[in-house]
Amino acid sequence: MVISRYLHEYATRAAGLLGDDVEASITMRQHGLTLRGGSSTPDAARCDQAEAMADAGPCVEAMTTATILVVPSVEDDDRWLAWREQSIKEGFVKALALPARVTPGIVVALNLYSRSPAAWEEKMVRAGDSYARLIASGVRLQLEFSDLEDAAASLYQAMSGTVAVERAVGAIIQTNDCTEAQARDLLRTAAEDQGVGERTIAVTILRSLAVGGPGRRR
Structure with a gap:
């Protein structure tokens, strides 16, 4: 079982379900360490890589605070410089980070990127939040299977x-x-x-x- 493969599939499906102008990534944070999980495109992956290496960005803050974080304008937001610089380089103008708890100590975030200047619609935020929770449930299930495998071996x-x-x-x-x-x-x-x-x-x-x-x- 390779959970990273599932996360890549989840990210690809999320992008397909949530809109033609949306690219998606999934990040995991466990015991203070941020790791990239999977991305629907290389562009989104590079943004998440910059965030993971700097340990600073919307998904890190969303996972830390357990709150949805909306970035209506990447260019106007100077809180996370490495992430902002990479996101602008990739052409993204807005972002959305939706966290979901997997287990104590492990959290995932669904990160949505878009090149459309239109504001994030409330229905998109709700749909993304639901999908993030679905991802967390899937990861939790895989970890439970992993527990059984670990105990057996x-x-x-x-x-x-x-x-x-x-x-x-x-x-x-x-x-x-x-x-x-x-x-x-x-x-x-x-x-x-x-x-x-x-x-x-x-x-x-x-x-x-x-x-x-x-x-x-x-």
Whole structure:
């Protein structure tokens, strides 16, 4: 099971359902670490990558505060500079971040981007919110299956801290399309912020993304 594959499919379906002028991405935040989940287009993915690496943007704030965040004008919003710069570069003029809780410590956000200057309609916000909750339910179900698989195989109990961290670093590189040094810094910062060991954060990442390989290095 690869949850990241499901998130990509969810993002693609969300874009198709919510409008011709909408592009979608899904971001996950777990124990203080932001990871890209999936995107309907490379343009939306690059915006979410900028946000994940800066750990600042509308979806990060939406997930942190558990509130829907509307950005009516990307150009006029200077709260998240890296995300804003990338979004303008991709030609997006407005955005919408819709968070949904998966489990304690894990939240997803459906991020909608558009090049249309028209204001977000209320029915679009409601539809997006419903879809975000559907995504969270799907991820929750996949994690429950993962729990059963882990229990049957004792998968992570026997994994050393070093192996878990190295595999998690690979997963972060793949997910956020970043360098090894950046991935290690994200993992270390998340562990420090949560007051836990890096192995704890690493195992959480591996379980939620179901990525076991070493990943590519830059």
